[in-house]
Amino acid sequence: MGKLNFEILAYEPTELGLLCLRRRELLSQPGTMVTEITLNHEFLMSSYLTESEKALSTIGIQSHAGNNLQVLIGGLGLGYTARAALDSKLVRGCKVVEFLPQVIEWMQSGLVPLSDDLTSDDRLHIVQGDIYALMSESPTEFYDLILIDVDHSPADNLGDGNTNFYTAAGLERAKQHLAPNGILGVWSYAESSPFVDALHSVFNNVRAEPVTVENDLINESQTDWLFFASD
DSSP states (O other), rough: OOOOOOOOOOOEEETTTEEEEEEEEESSSSOOOOEEEETTTTEEEESSHHHHHHHHHHHHHHHHOOOSEEEEOOOTSHHHHHHHTTTSEEEEEEEEEOOOOHHHHHHHTTTTHHHHHHHHHTTTEEESSSSSHHHHOOOOOOOSEEEEEESBTTTBOGGGGGGGGGHHHHHHHHHTEEEEEEEEEESSSSOHHHHHHHHHHHOOOEEEEEEEEEEETEEEEEEEEEEEEEE
């Protein structure tokens, strides 16, 4: 057996801990390379299974009756949510707010698979900032779609300051950033009844959408959850 490829592309301290960007060949699929991010040595995301990240955009856009859509995405990651939004001709502009400057630098310097594709699209605008802080402030811009993919789940947050967003009070403030007929979408690895209850208390229409894929790396299916809310 030949030697499998494994490369650390970046390994940097951040406000949230040690962040690692790595590229490796799958042991179970020789010749297949994946790019992964870990935080404090725990798996965060991969370029291998991205269906739910892309579905956050595609389902949100399909659920909106308008065009010329302005999209706000919280969390850049490896860029799959943004790429799926920009794949739609209905999207006029896409702004991504990413907390970690290192992740933005990786995208801009060509270290991740979608770098060239995303940085060449003039509809995309990436800024460094805290999406949760932005959602808590009075709005200066309004968006047809606000898509949040930052935390593991409403109950499993990357930062202590994120918790309030998932409450009725936090959602009321976030709702103010939506344009008329706007949609809020949130990614989660787990179902969350308390979050659904909070959404129902703020929005007229709430939908929890499971996205199930077969993860052949562990020989079992896995389900992520997308929450959508609108009036």
